[in-house]
Amino acid sequence: MPEIVSSRMAPKSSNPDFLNGVPELLLLRLLARRPMYGYELVQAIRLASDGELEFGEGCIYPILHRLERDKKLASKRETVGGRSRVVYRVTPAGRKKLEQQQSLWEQTMLAIEKVLHGEDDRGNASIS
Amino acid sequence: METLPFLDSLRSRLIDQGLPRNYVDRTVLELEDHFEDLLRFSSQSPVQLARCLDRFGTIDQLTQRLIAEYRQQSFAGRHPRLIFGLLPIPLSFLGAALFYLVSVAIIPHAFLWLTRNGWLIPHTPEAQQLGNLSAGLLNTVGEVVVPIACALLLFRLAYQGGWMKGWIWLSSGLVAAFCLASTITLRIQSVQSELGRNMQLSLQMSTPQSLSDFAIQALQATLPMLVALVCLGLNHWPRMPHSAGTIDAD
Numbered sequence: 580m581p582e583i584v585s586s587r588m589a590p591k592s593s594n595p596d597f598l599n600g601v602p603e604l605l606l607l608r609l610l611a612r613r614p615m616y617g618y619e620l621v622q623a624i625r626l627a628s629d630g631e632l633e634f635g636e637g638c639i640y641p642i643l644h645r646l647e648r649d650k651k652l653a654s655k656r657e658t659v660g661g662r663s664r665v666v667y668r669v670t671p672a673g674r675k676k677l678e679q680q681q682s683l684w685e686q687t688m689l690a691i692e693k694v695l696h697g698e699d700d701r702g703n704a705s706i707s
Numbered sequence: 708m709e710t711l712p713f714l715d716s717l718r719s720r721l722i723d724q725g726l727p728r729n730y731v732d733r734t735v736l737e738l739e740d741h742f743e744d745l746l747r748f749s750s751q752s753p754v755q756l757a758r759c760l761d762r763f764g765t766i767d768q769l770t771q772r773l774i775a776e777y778r779q780q781s782f783a784g785r786h787p788r789l790i791f792g793l794l795p796i797p798l799s800f801l802g803a804a805l806f807y808l809v810s811v812a813i814i815p816h817a818f819l820w821l822t823r824n825g826w827l828i829p830h831t832p833e834a835q836q837l838g839n840l841s842a843g844l845l846n847t848v849g850e851v852v853v854p855i856a857c858a859l860l861l862f863r864l865a866y867q868g869g870w871m872k873g874w875i876w877l878s879s880g881l882v883a884a885f886c887l888a889s890t891i892t893l894r895i896q897s898v899q900s901e902l903g904r905n906m907q908l909s910l911q912m913s914t915p916q917s918l919s920d921f922a923i924q925a926l927q928a929t930l931p932m933l934v935a936l937v938c939l940g941l942n943h944w945p946r947m948p949h950s951a952g953t954i955d956a957d
Contacts, residue, residue, distance in 0.1 A: 600751035617885055618744040621762075635764025636745070644734065648780055665737050705728050 602642050604684055605632070607669060607677040610652065614668035616659060617643065643667055651676050713766055714739055720770045725865070725872030726777055728942045734773060774869065783868030790864055795857065802853045808917045855930055862938045871942045 609615065609623050620643075621636045646652040651673035657666045669677065714735050721731045742763060749755045758851075764772075779782030818838070821827040827834055866869050 616740075618741045621741075633762065635768050635772075636741060636762050637764040637769045638772045640734055640737050640741075641773045644730075645776050664738075665733075665742055705891060 600680075601632075601684075602639070603646065604677070604680045606639070606642060606646065607651065607673055607680065610667055610669045611674060611677055614666045616664035616666045618664075622665070646673065711739065711742060714742070717766050717769055720937070721773060722942065723872060724770070724774050724869075726774060726869045727871065730777065738769070777869040781864075781867045781869075783864040784870065786869075787868065787870050790868065791861065791870065794864075795861060798857050798860065799854065802857050803849060806849045806853050807845075810849070814845070815840060851930060855934055858930075858932075858934045862935065866938075868943075873940060874912050 605624055605627075606620060609620055609627070615623065617639055618636075621639055624632055643652060643654075647654055647667070649672075650670055652667050653670050654667050655666050656663055658664075659666065718735045720732055721734075722728060742759075745759045745763060746756075749759050818827065822829055827837065859929070862871075
């Protein structure tokens with residue numbers, strides 16, 4: 580069974596490159612609500628996005644480890660539901676980072692929205 | 708639950724690629740927990756199972772991502788050629804200079820202290836002998852300690868950067884460093900009979916003149932290489948899995 584994993588190529592439903600940085604934002608956001616372990620986090624992302632956001636679930640760990648090394652997260656091995664799991668939580672530095680990232684993301688979204696749905700013709704005017 | 712075979716394979720790949728053993732063990736343990744949960748919360752139908760595997764990511768993806776993320780963390784991880792190819796040469800010089808400068812700064816005070824306490828009388832053959840002896844001892848210690856210290860620093864950087872597999876680069880860099888360190892050495896000379904007060908630092912070429920010179924240079928090259936081999940060997944040695952976490956959040 581596990582050999583199937585090694586022989587497969589990339590999963591069919593990975594998100595494109597422009598979502599770089601988004602997993603960090605989502606992880607910080609979700610962990611700011613309550614401490615969670617890896618599997619829980621992936622499920623929380625899927626539920627919160629109605630299944631729209633999916634990525635290789637194992638790839639979440641390098642991101643968590645990076646955030647932990649940057650002191651944005653802290654981890655602790657705890658017993659959850661009778662099983663031992665590494666539970667992550669946001670540090671004060673992580674909360675600060677979350678605020679910055681969220682603000683940046685909202686600004687970016689607003690700018691993209693303007694370009695996509697703007698009614699005036701300023702973009703074309705400047706090119707011509 | 709026994710470690711899944713593909714996670715064993717992942718572990719081997721990561722270690723072979725030079726990631727630190729304790730980080731690899733911790734990550735594989737978490738992945739194992741995750742995969743176990745995936746199977747537990749999915750029905751065991753082949754379709755569900757295939758979907759689980761799809762969601763988990765392939766071994767190639769995991770290897771690539773884990774290595775990239777780890778190496779992105781440190782300067783040594785991002786710039787291995789600079790650190791392991793070029794750094795050893797200035798490092799050996801700076802290390803030697805630092806060692807001898809500190810020695811030259813300390814020794815006169817030590818001699819002064821011995822003189823003040825009446826344990827040493829200046830301008831005597833015994834004092835001159837002690838001066839020569841301490842200078843010779845420091846030179847010998849420096850010839851061994853400095854290269855080993857450089858090697859340890861480089862391996863620390865390799866460990867932090869996830870380049871423990873870069874032993875070829877490290878070895879070549881170290882060899883270059885030791886060649887330099889052994890042909891151009893900073894040496895302490897005890898001048899006249901003024902004990903430590905007149906010790907001076909001189910830069911001199913010291914090509915091997917005798918069998919003992921060759922032996923010292925061989926030792927200089929061998930000891931750090933042994934350090935390198937031990938460090939690499941330790942990275943392949945199984946350890947206890949990651950235990951508790953690090954920092955409490957609030």
